[in-house]
Amino acid sequence: MLSTIAIESLKRRKTTAILTLLSITISISLLLCVDIICTQVKTSFTRTVSGVDLIVGAPSGQLNLLLSSVFNIGTPTKGIEYKSIAALQSNKQVSWLIPLSLGDTHRGFRVVGTTNSFFDHFKYGDMQSLEMAAGSTFTQPLSTVIGADIAKSLGYKVGDKIIISHGLGSVSFNNHDDHPFTISGIVKKTGTPVDKAVYVTLQGLEEAHTGPKHSPTSMLGRKSADKANEHEHEHEHEHEHEHEHEHDEHTKEHAVYNSEAFTPESVSVVMLGLKHRVTALQLQYQINQSKKEPLMAILPGMALAELWQIMGNVESLLLGLSGLIVICALIGLATMLLATMRERYQEIAVLRTIGAGPFTLLLLIQIEAMLLTIVSAALSLGLVAGLMSALKPWLSSTYGLFLSSPLFGQSSVIIILLILGCTYLVSLFPAVAAYRRGLHAGLNANS
Secondary structure (H helix, E strand, C coil): CHHHHHHHHHHHCHHHHHHHHHHHHHHHHHHHHHHHHHHHHHHHHHCCCECCCEEEECCCCHHHHHHHHCCCCCCCCCCEEHHHHHHHHCCCCEEEEEEEEEEEEECCEEEEEECCHHHHHCEECCCEECCEEEECCCCCCCEEEECHHHHHHHCCCCCCEECCEECCCCCCCCECCCCCEEEEEEECCCCCHHHHEEEEEHHHHHHHHHCHHHCHHHHHHHHHHHHHHHHHHHCCCCCHHHHHHHHHHHHHHCCCCCHHHCCCCEECEEEEEECCHHHHHHHHHHHHCCCCCCCEEECHHHHHHHHHHHHHHHHHHHHHHHHHHHHHHHHHHHHHHHHCCCCCHHHHHHHHHCCCCHHHHHHHHHHHHHHHHHHHHHHHHHHHHHHHHHHHHHHHHHHCCCCCCCCCCHHHHHHHHHHHHHHHHHCHHHHHHHHHHHHHHHHHHHC
8 A cells, every 4th residue: 555655646746756767767777887897898808818828928027918918908028039939839738839929010900920820729708719700821921810800990801911010009110011911811700809910920920020031931932933933934825824723723722831830039928728727837837937038927817817906996986986876866866755745744644644653654755765766777777788789789899898698697686786775774864754744743633
């Protein structure tokens, strides 16, 4: 009966009730959105790299090493000599190794020198492997594989040629125009920094920096190409078109490039996969204590935890500000109920006449406040779910943020319960005022 009376009372004051309902709905929606975004961003961070047991680079701090190697953020460390890479590769505990060479860009996107082992062993999310949306991995020294975002934003396709630039600035005056790279493949969308990176061969990257004279493998390849060209010129007047077609088909069928055969002078970072993950701490200690060359090995999971601990302060700040907005909306609810006390004098008098006690009036006001908050919470859940569903493609394409289900977790339930608890506390002020007014009305009626 009290619920029916509360609903009818709110209907009589529908204008103020709707405005209060709207303000509470917006504030709760904002708080839920912040909570969902923070949770999803944390999930995306932890899903960026998986399966990599150790990341090895020059001593520079584990966060800088993690950001530069995994997230393509910040300045890469100085190089690791190849003898150190060979020592790691020959270690019995190491199953596979991915070398990465950093320090170049293409039209603002980071360029990463690596080998085909990157596409074979690098995992993200729930141990998902990289897949090609088009083309294949490296097929020649001057081939490149680009991320999905680069292909979409710059309109690239397999077979296009690109020029890389020295340095990490968005604008560079030192372009490697003499060594254009041919796009051999485009990686499927991953929602990780892989989508915004250009991957080139270590051999091609060194050629671009030092010229082909330092690359014996490339020289042999070019000598073979020259002989093939001489052979073509000798028969250029005999079935020219048929010969070129057969030559292209033969090249495609036998185009095998072993990117791991090239040995660079140095690389920026090395990612390691171990045969047994339990040996990670032991190998990390051995690498960090190495006296041949100063090296630092980090565990990606621990580095990510430290990174999120720093970002957790920002998360707490955003949640705190959103919580204050909700409290302001609830105070507005209490103010609305207090402001209507004078208008409801006759209503309170009638209720007292038919036998409603002061405590009943107190419960009635609290029920009105709780009804408004419950309806607002339900509307907020529906509004946030619809908003996130509509923004899902935009968030994935613009920020690489893939929303995973369920959107509302345990934290969302805790937020709703806390809001209901705060509503109960805030509603005590107008409820006590109604209680006192009920006592006063009862005394007047008795007198």
